[in-house]
Amino acid sequence: xxxxxxxxxxxxxxxxxxxxxxxxxxxxxxxxxxxxxxxxxxxxxxxxxxxxxxxxxxxxxxxxxxxxxxxxxxxxxxxxxxxxxxxxxxxxxxxxxxxxxxxxxxxxxxxxxxxxxxxxxxxxxxxxxxxxxxxxxxxxxxxxxxxxxxxxxxxxxxxxxxxxxxxxxxxxxxxxxxxxxxxxxxxxxxxxxxxxxxxxxxxxxxxxxxxxxxxxxxxxxxxxxxxxxxxxxxxxxxxxxxxxxxxxxxxxxxxxxxxxxxxxxxxxxxxxxxxxxxxxxxxxxxxxxxxxxxxxxxxxxxxxxxxxxxxxxxxxxxxxxxxxxxxxxxxxxxxxxxxxxxxxxxxxxxxxxxxxxxxxxxxxxxxxxxxxxxxxxxxxxxxxxxxxxxxxxxxxxxxxxxxxxxxxxxxxxxxxxxxxxxxxxxxxxxxxxxxxxxxxxxxxxxxxxxxxxxxxxxxxxxxxxxxxxxxxxxxxxxxxxxxxxxxxxxxxxxxxxxxxxxxxxxxxxxxx
Amino acid sequence: xxxxxxxxxxxxxxxxxxxxxxxxxxxxxxxxxxxxxxxxxxxxxxxxxxxxxxxxxxxxxxxxxxxxxxxxxxxxxxxxxxxxxxxxxxxxxxxxxxxxxxxxxxxxxxxxxxxxxxxxxxxxxxxxxxxxxxxxxxxxxxxxxxxxxxxxxxxxxxxxxxxxxxxxxxxxxxxxxxxxxxxxxxxxxxxxxxxxxxxxxxxxxxxxxxxxxxxxxxxxxxxxxxxxxxxxxxxxxxxxxxxxxxxxxxxxxxxxxxxxxxxxxxxxxxxxxxxxxxxxxxxxxxxxxxxxxxxxxxxxxxxxxxxxxxxxxxxxxxxxxxxxxxxxxxxxx
Numbered sequence: 001x002x003x004x005x006x007x008x009x010x011x012x013x014x015x016x017x018x019x020x021x022x023x024x025x026x027x028x029x030x031x032x033x034x035x036x037x038x039x040x041x042x043x044x045x046x047x048x049x050x051x052x053x054x055x056x057x058x059x060x061x062x063x064x065x066x067x068x069x070x071x072x073x074x075x076x077x078x079x080x081x082x083x084x085x086x087x088x089x090x091x092x093x094x095x096x097x098x099x100x101x102x103x104x105x106x107x108x109x110x111x112x113x114x115x116x117x118x119x120x121x122x123x124x125x126x127x128x129x130x131x132x133x134x135x136x137x138x139x140x141x142x143x144x145x146x147x148x149x150x151x152x153x154x155x156x157x158x159x160x161x162x163x164x165x166x167x168x169x170x171x172x173x174x175x176x177x178x179x180x181x182x183x184x185x186x187x188x189x190x191x192x193x194x195x196x197x198x199x200x201x202x203x204x205x206x207x208x209x210x211x212x213x214x215x216x217x218x219x220x221x222x223x224x225x226x227x228x229x230x231x232x233x234x235x236x237x238x239x240x241x242x243x244x245x246x247x248x249x250x251x252x253x254x255x256x257x258x259x260x261x262x263x264x265x266x267x268x269x270x271x272x273x274x275x276x277x278x279x280x281x282x283x284x285x286x287x288x289x290x291x292x293x294x295x296x297x298x299x300x301x302x303x304x305x306x307x308x309x310x311x312x313x314x315x316x317x318x319x320x321x322x323x324x325x326x327x328x329x330x331x332x333x334x335x336x337x338x339x340x341x342x343x344x345x346x347x348x349x350x351x352x353x354x355x356x357x358x359x360x361x362x363x364x365x366x367x368x369x370x371x372x373x374x375x376x377x378x379x380x381x382x383x384x385x386x387x388x389x390x391x392x393x394x395x396x397x398x399x400x401x402x403x404x405x406x407x408x409x410x411x412x413x414x415x416x417x418x419x420x421x422x423x424x425x426x427x428x429x430x431x432x433x434x435x436x437x438x439x440x441x442x443x444x445x446x447x448x449x450x451x452x453x454x455x456x457x458x459x460x461x462x463x464x465x466x467x468x469x470x471x472x473x474x475x476x477x478x479x480x481x482x483x484x485x486x487x488x489x490x491x492x493x494x495x496x497x498x499x500x501x502x503x504x505x506x507x508x509x510x511x512x
Numbered sequence: 513x514x515x516x517x518x519x520x521x522x523x524x525x526x527x528x529x530x531x532x533x534x535x536x537x538x539x540x541x542x543x544x545x546x547x548x549x550x551x552x553x554x555x556x557x558x559x560x561x562x563x564x565x566x567x568x569x570x571x572x573x574x575x576x577x578x579x580x581x582x583x584x585x586x587x588x589x590x591x592x593x594x595x596x597x598x599x600x601x602x603x604x605x606x607x608x609x610x611x612x613x614x615x616x617x618x619x620x621x622x623x624x625x626x627x628x629x630x631x632x633x634x635x636x637x638x639x640x641x642x643x644x645x646x647x648x649x650x651x652x653x654x655x656x657x658x659x660x661x662x663x664x665x666x667x668x669x670x671x672x673x674x675x676x677x678x679x680x681x682x683x684x685x686x687x688x689x690x691x692x693x694x695x696x697x698x699x700x701x702x703x704x705x706x707x708x709x710x711x712x713x714x715x716x717x718x719x720x721x722x723x724x725x726x727x728x729x730x731x732x733x734x735x736x737x738x739x740x741x742x743x744x745x746x747x748x749x750x751x752x753x754x755x756x757x758x759x760x761x762x763x764x765x766x767x768x769x770x771x772x773x774x775x776x777x778x779x780x781x782x783x784x785x786x787x788x789x790x791x792x793x794x795x796x797x798x799x800x801x802x803x804x805x806x807x808x809x810x811x812x813x814x815x816x817x818x819x820x821x822x823x824x825x826x827x828x829x830x831x832x833x834x835x836x837x838x839x840x841x842x843x844x845x
Contacts, residue, residue, distance in 0.1 A: 131576040131806060153806065154577060262690050327787060328694050333674045475805040478784070479600070486607045486788035489699050498607050505599050505608075512594060512810055 085140035087126030088150040144391030148467035160188025164404035195424030197352040197387035198457030200371040207347040216372025242268025242323035245347035272349035276484035280306030286462035300506035327488030384460025569812035591813035619770035634721035656715035724758030
């Protein structure tokens with residue numbers, strides 16, 4: 001063989017190897033979308049993910065993939081395959097994956113028309129993976145559990161379930177009608193209630209006892225006793241008692257002249273893990289915050305009530321009589337690194353059912369907490385908030401009826417196993433007892449009256465949701481959170497100028 | 513301006529000149545092209561095509577979730593027009609400033625530190641009076657070989673406002689607790705915190721400057737000494753001109769690095785722009801626009817703006833080089 005031919009052969013082999021390498025990575029990504037995306041996103045994930053958790057997730061997901069493959073092998077005859085995508089919300093914890101696999105196995109054993117296949121993708125990689133799948137026309141049939149925020153990035157991609165509800169005769173009377181309305185959007189009936197997280201005012205009775213204040217009411221419509229008078233449980237009252245409950249290192253309250261705001265050791269109120277739109281909704285009521293029908297015509301329309309709410313929030317941190325922890329204070333270890341109520345440094349915290357996830361430190365420290373009702377706004381109404389997770393059907397599915405059948409199973413029969421592992425309150429009223437029994441076991445000092453506040457809270461959904469869709473929602477919501485960060489971290493802020501700038505920015509964002 | 517960069521490089525033959533080559537030369541050329549073809553293939557597939565694709569995307573209205581079979585709409589210059597009106601890029605004042613100004617503000621702090629500190633250390637390293645210079649050189653260079661993300665995590669721990677060694681040290685020195693910097697969680701301290709993290713990686717620049725300093729002919733120093741020059745005069749009239757090409761090189765790389773600043777805010781503040789949007793650097797905003805906000809077209813337009821800005825600044829720096837960069841033996845002053 002001549003030297004040239006030898007060289008050409010070697011190079012051809014090298015080129016072949018190169019192309020094979022490219023080819024195999026492609027086929028890997030087709031077979032295992034979850035793990036490949038995970039690797040691609042690894043640098044970004046390293047930032048936020050707890051490594052141990054990520055390792056657990058990875059191991060569990062490998063098992064999941066293997067289990068899915070086994071199931072595929074065992075698939076009988078010509079069953080319709082329905083893919084269930086988990087990752088945009090809860091459901092990626094190893095324990096949760098195990099339960100989800102059980103539910104899949106139960107479903108597959110329960111009938112012989114559909115083969116349900118579980119696909120779990122880590123949260124940090126889920127959006128990219130789902131986007132890629134949708135972009136390539138191979139989106140999953142079922143997506144969830146997912147909340148409003150998680151689903152908004154895919155607005156326009158969900159199937160209107162109304163025709164399938166009607167065709168299958170699915171009994172929607174098992175849900176509160178308000179919760180059915182909750183999922184009616186411009187896209188139609190995009191979901192059915194599954195897991196709900198109503199709001200309540202968490203409080204620490206001992207802190208109220210210390211300053212001689214009555215506890216927040218626990219039944220909607222009840223009044224609050226303040227200085228011997230029965231008054232409505234309004235935001236003004238909450239503000240007043242929050243100031244009395246805010247104490248500095250010298251024992252002065254925020255209402256005392258000697259109070260030192262630099263040495264706060266306890267705050268009266270904390271909007272525990274609430275976004276800026278939630279703060280606006282709780283205080284001022286639910287509202288859309290844009291107008292316009294098409295790109296180029298959208299305009300930010302921040303409701304005045306929300307602006308008032310944000311002014312109140314800012315004044316609560318940097319005003320003369322503060323009662324909310326500033327960003328740096330809330331982020332300090334003494335205040336629980338961003339979890340002030342759990343640290344035992346906040347007397348009240350308005351948040352949802354899901355916050356029962358994260359009160360272990362408070363319980364273990366032997367601090368009792370209870371729940372009161374959500375306050376009344378200036379318009380005389382109680383504007384509650386309900387976070388809600390459910391399953392969606394991708395509108396590009398080839399098998400919409402079968403996908404709906406699976407969805408119906410997941411939110412009813414499957415929910416019995418799924419809801420406890422998601423730590424979620426069932427939207428089906430008759431199933432809530434079991435949920436609160438389990439919660440009661442976790443927090444023995446919480447009274448049945450407190451748990452009942454959540455059930456009452458189901459009557460106060462925020463319609464539209466504080467996380468409802470806006471054009472270019474992900475960027476718009478990120479901009480709102482930047483504004484919240486600015487409020488929380490900046491003394492002497494030109495509040496009105498920043499609100500105007502927020503509004504201008506949102507208009508630009510909505511029209512991108 | 514770039515002609516000196518091309519000096520000494522073989523020129524690419526035209527088709528006409530190729531025909532005039534001898535058979536042996538032609539044979540050698542074909543073999544050479546064959547050898548570099550894997551790289552060329554990779555370069556075309558993974559660099560040239562994405563560059564062209566991003567340019568095309570920037571004139572379309574395209575989102576990641578648009579299906580593969582969808583027909584993207586032609587947007588013309590809309591993305592560029594919108595970009596030049598985007599307050600999240602250009603706002604220069606107030607609490608939430610635009611990402612360009614965030615980048616420039618940070619650059620004004622980070623760039624002098626990134627140039628002068630390695631230069632100062634290199635001068636110390638070059639001192640004949642320094643004992644154990646090999647040890648110090650290794651010690652200063654060693655952090656550079658630590659993976660950057662690992663270093664950022666490490667610094668994130670050290671700069672933790674409550675538990676980090678730095679604030680604990682400041683407390684021990686008697687600084688009141690309420691005056692301790694909040695570092696990456698504080699709007700006023702986040703840039704200094706990032707600069708401190710960046711100091712970790714100055715080993716490479718220090719080594720390049722040290723090489724430049726060691727290349728200065730000693731007879732020039734001897735002549736300066738004979739002329740009665742003091743340390744400052746020697747530095748100003750001998751050292752600085754002689755190492756100016758090295759400084760220029762580091763300056764260009766530093767400016768490009770500032771425009772592309774991305775990894776630190778992504779890791780330390782999770783790419784959220786926290787605190788209060790102060791860390792939404794232009795490149796991070798670009799990344800988020802493309803992948804998080806899924807607006808591929810707008811993200812592509814931003815990428816081309818970034819390219820244009822880097823190009824303009826680099827050309828400007830090359831333009832100034834004739835006034836302060838001294839290339840010995842090339843007739844430049």
